[in-house]
Amino acid sequence: MTRAEGRLDFPFVGIPSFLRSPIAHDLAQLDADVAILGAPTDEGSPFMAGSRFGPRAIREHSLRFVTDPPGFFDPQERRRYLEREMRENRIADVGDADIVPTNPTDTFVNITDATRAILGVGALPVVLGGDHAITFPVVRAFDEAGLGPLHVVHFDAHLDYMPFVHGISMTNQHAFRHIRRMANVASITQVGIRSIRGSEVMLADSLADGNRVVTMEELRDVTIAGLVAALPENAQVYVSIDIDALDLPLVPGCVSAEPGGLHYEELRAALFALAEHTDVIGFDLVEVNPTLDVGTGVTSYLAAHTIVEFLSRICAQPRWIARTTR
Numbered sequence: 001m002t003r004a005e006g007r008l009d010f011p012f013v014g015i016p017s018f019l020r021s022p023i024a025h026d027l028a029q030l031d032a033d034v035a036i037l038g039a040p041t042d043e044g045s046p047f048m049a050g051s052r053f054g055p056r057a058i059r060e061h062s063l064r065f066v067t068d069p070p071g072f073f074d075p076q077e078r079r080r081y082l083e084r085e086m087r088e089n090r091i092a093d094v095g096d097a098d099i100v101p102t103n104p105t106d107t108f109v110n111i112t113d114a115t116r117a118i119l120g121v122g123a124l125p126v127v128l129g130g131d132h133a134i135t136f137p138v139v140r141a142f143d144e145a146g147l148g149p150l151h152v153v154h155f156d157a158h159l160d161y162m163p164f165v166h167g168i169s170m171t172n173q174h175a176f177r178h179i180r181r182m183a184n185v186a187s188i189t190q191v192g193i194r195s196i197r198g199s200e201v202m203l204a205d206s207l208a209d210g211n212r213v214v215t216m217e218e219l220r221d222v223t224i225a226g227l228v229a230a231l232p233e234n235a236q237v238y239v240s241i242d243i244d245a246l247d248l249p250l251v252p253g254c255v256s257a258e259p260g261g262l263h264y265e266e267l268r269a270a271l272f273a274l275a276e277h278t279d280v281i282g283f284d285l286v287e288v289n290p291t292l293d294v295g296t297g298v299t300s301y302l303a304a305h306t307i308v309e310f311l312s313r314i315c316a317q318p319r320w321i322a323r324t325t326r
Helices: 051-065 083-087 104-120 132-144 175-180 200-208 216-229 264-277 298-315 318-324
Strands: 034-039 072-074 079-081 091-096 124-129 150-155 185-193 212-215 236-242 279-286
Touching: 034 051, 034 104, 034 132, 051 124, 051 279, 051 298, 079 298, 104 124, 104 132, 124 132, 124 298, 132 150, 132 175, 132 236, 132 279, 150 175, 150 264, 175 185, 185 216, 200 212, 212 216, 216 264, 236 264, 236 298, 264 298, 279 298, 298 318
Parallel strands: 034 091, 034 124, 124 279, 150 185, 150 236, 185 212, 236 279
Antiparallel strands: 072 079
């Protein structure tokens, strides 16, 4: 129904599913190509809580990209994106994984189970964090589903490669040490690393485990094209985007923001290149903390913007069209 015929549905009206997509309560009956899943937990954050509210805020700001006709128009490329996916309801919001407060083990099981169910019906999981601990249970679902070899690309200011000491293993600083141990993970590429709050041990261990660590200085030397070309063409890739990969002034609603990070145009170019060169079979965006954000919610908006643009380029690839066109 066009706006001339029916509802206007401005962004402040209605239930805020992602891109106002249909809400799917039964994953076993999911009929969609893309499934938006929230993982609203921040019990892995050792400093400040609040990223548990990230999925809700990102969904709210995603409504600002809902237009008539469906999809969105890129004025630089003079092209509409996500038009078919939104017109034909090929994107579904499956709600949030169930969170068990003070019990990260069971919370992680729920996140893995929900992601596995999405993969089981052949949909692309797009996961809204939450803190960065949630990437471990998400990627674990790919391992359990037998998908791979999987190449993981991790955009972050931090390595998130903390040793398992003092009985601590499920914080947002441990995810990629867990992921490195998975049999189906062929490589991890960590991009944008620059924080001086990390330890020498984390860097040494990540490199010793065969991961590629690309600092901000190196990224600008090797260029984005060189970064992506190091991955096998058409390889299955999972992308994890910590919003603090972006430069500190861009993301006031992030507790772990660091100076000297990516400009949005650089992150955008890297994501577009990954969509073109590899087969992106899932991604997440984490560490948006609305409780710290400025009044206009710029960090949540930037997160929604990043997801919409990355998803649009994934869905524009010939491999995606061939796989999903009915």
